[in-house]
Amino acid sequence: MKPVIALVGRPNVGKSTLFNRMTKSRDAIVADYAGLTRDRHYGDGRLGRREFIVIDTGGFEPTAETGIVREMARQTRQAVAEADVVIFVVDVRGGISAQDHDIARYLRQTGKPVLLAANKAEGMVGSAHLGEGHELGIGEPLPVSAAHGQGVRSLTELALETCFGSADESDEDEEAEAELLADGSADRPIRLAVAGRPNAGKSTLINTWLGEERLVAFDMPGTTRDAITVPFERNGQRFELIDTAGLRRKGKVFEAIEKFSVVKTLQAIADANVVLLLLDATQGVSDQDAHIAGYILDAGRAVVIAINKWDAVDAYQREQLQRQIEQRLAFLRFAPVLQISALKRQGLGPVWKAISEAWSSATRKLSTPILTRLLHEAVEHQQPKREGAFRPKLRYAHQGGQNPPIIVIHGSSTEHVTDSYKRYLEGRFRAHFKLEGTPLRIELRSGR
Numbered sequence: 001m002k003p004v005i006a007l008v009g010r011p012n013v014g015k016s017t018l019f020n021r022m023t024k025s026r027d028a029i030v031a032d033y034a035g036l037t038r039d040r041h042y043g044d045g046r047l048g049r050r051e052f053i054v055i056d057t058g059g060f061e062p063t064a065e066t067g068i069v070r071e072m073a074r075q076t077r078q079a080v081a082e083a084d085v086v087i088f089v090v091d092v093r094g095g096i097s098a099q100d101h102d103i104a105r106y107l108r109q110t111g112k113p114v115l116l117a118a119n120k121a122e123g124m125v126g127s128a129h130l131g132e133g134h135e136l137g138i139g140e141p142l143p144v145s146a147a148h149g150q151g152v153r154s155l156t157e158l159a160l161e162t163c164f165g166s167a168d169e170s171d172e173d174e175e176a177e178a179e180l181l182a183d184g185s186a187d188r189p190i191r192l193a194v195a196g197r198p199n200a201g202k203s204t205l206i207n208t209w210l211g212e213e214r215l216v217a218f219d220m221p222g223t224t225r226d227a228i229t230v231p232f233e234r235n236g237q238r239f240e241l242i243d244t245a246g247l248r249r250k251g252k253v254f255e256a257i258e259k260f261s262v263v264k265t266l267q268a269i270a271d272a273n274v275v276l277l278l279l280d281a282t283q284g285v286s287d288q289d290a291h292i293a294g295y296i297l298d299a300g301r302a303v304v305i306a307i308n309k310w311d312a313v314d315a316y317q318r319e320q321l322q323r324q325i326e327q328r329l330a331f332l333r334f335a336p337v338l339q340i341s342a343l344k345r346q347g348l349g350p351v352w353k354a355i356s357e358a359w360s361s362a363t364r365k366l367s368t369p370i371l372t373r374l375l376h377e378a379v380e381h382q383q384p385k386r387e388g389a390f391r392p393k394l395r396y397a398h399q400g401g402q403n404p405p406i407i408v409i410h411g412s413s414t415e416h417v418t419d420s421y422k423r424y425l426e427g428r429f430r431a432h433f434k435l436e437g438t439p440l441r442i443e444l445r446s447g448r
């Protein structure tokens, strides 16, 4: 499971700037999708092959008891509770304040591993302010400059080592990935997460599924950290259902737990091969739905959208819903949308079909000669735009990964290929290979 890093500190010390640095690579991929909400406080980061989740928190004043400050403090407490390691950010330019001492005291009480990031330290190494940081009792202040990117990498490395020791998992990961590429979807269970906001009907749906005779559930919950999976079989296909945010298994049934946890959702999404995004027809498409959808896209997971409680809405509402999905979830246009009623057991068959198809799209083998031929045809039909002196040349393509499928295109001046041209290529590849229910990544490489 991905480790979770929480960024904590008083307002204006540079948490958001640091957050953007740590999650940058991922955001770049999805920057250009219409409708994708950007005001996120949870992000995926990657260092080498190691992936992690970063939580950015609002301003934090643990002693204040009123209004927005209190609310932010509450959120921060939750973030700290969910984190494996906390990065406490202070501003060495502004100096250490009484508030910083309050936060430090709170963090020491939590017993969580904490790293002290002395931010805005560009050109200030060895300064008196860094020394001041020692007084917080958090350990050695680590000079960083979030704005200039200095020290961020070693800070992140240290945070990850704090979570899991410095053991190098990278070889193992690479082997696992190579293996996945080698035997595709063959006999592996499909890891399935049902995600959606509280009350969307997740536990109703899952219990309906697990109650069906045709679906054989095995009673052996896994035990990795606090993730629990339920293996089962349906139509000869093996699945592993992942406990998701707001859901816990109690004996034989799933129950909604009270608190919705974004981190648990992110971890379940990261852990899944296919995500069933459950919307609540009676509530429309909310910000929270759009956020979850954004995380699914970021993570590159295959996805099927099911609008639940279809039984409870009238024709007008149904039409509204379709429109909302088209607008607010435009970036998941590739995902099939189904209407169901978990309660009345309607429309559930097609969900299984859509899940299997999404998985098979996500793991499809794309042959190099066909990819290259499609690339040439696409370029012939419409050339990439010239930018200044450069006209990108696209020469050949091959598959670089599965779940999500990655198509690597080699050529020259590829950095001048526009996002809209990439989407044009994506559309052509998608149409040919009938890739539905999975994101598709296009990576461009120049040289060689």
Ligand code: GDP
Pocket (backbone or CB within 6 Å): 009, 010, 011, 012, 013, 014, 015, 016, 017, 018, 119, 120, 121, 122, 144, 145, 146, 147, 148
């Ligand atoms: P937050 O309220 O803790 O999320 O802080 P922000 O990330 O919004 O940053 C507050 C201000 O500090 C902004 O004006 C940033 O540009 C600035 N800032 C952030 N990091 C650095 C840094 O490393 N050096 C300097 N000089 N300024 C920074």
Ligand code: GDP
Pocket (backbone or CB within 6 Å): 196, 197, 198, 199, 200, 201, 202, 203, 204, 205, 246, 255, 256, 308, 309, 310, 311, 312, 340, 341, 342, 343, 344
């Ligand atoms: P969860 O928080 O996502 O696990 O949601 P629950 O499964 O606990 O469902 C929340 C509420 O919605 C419960 O009162 C369910 O009975 C109701 N519900 C779930 N599915 C449906 C459905 O298909 N139609 C209607 N009308 N109600 C539903």
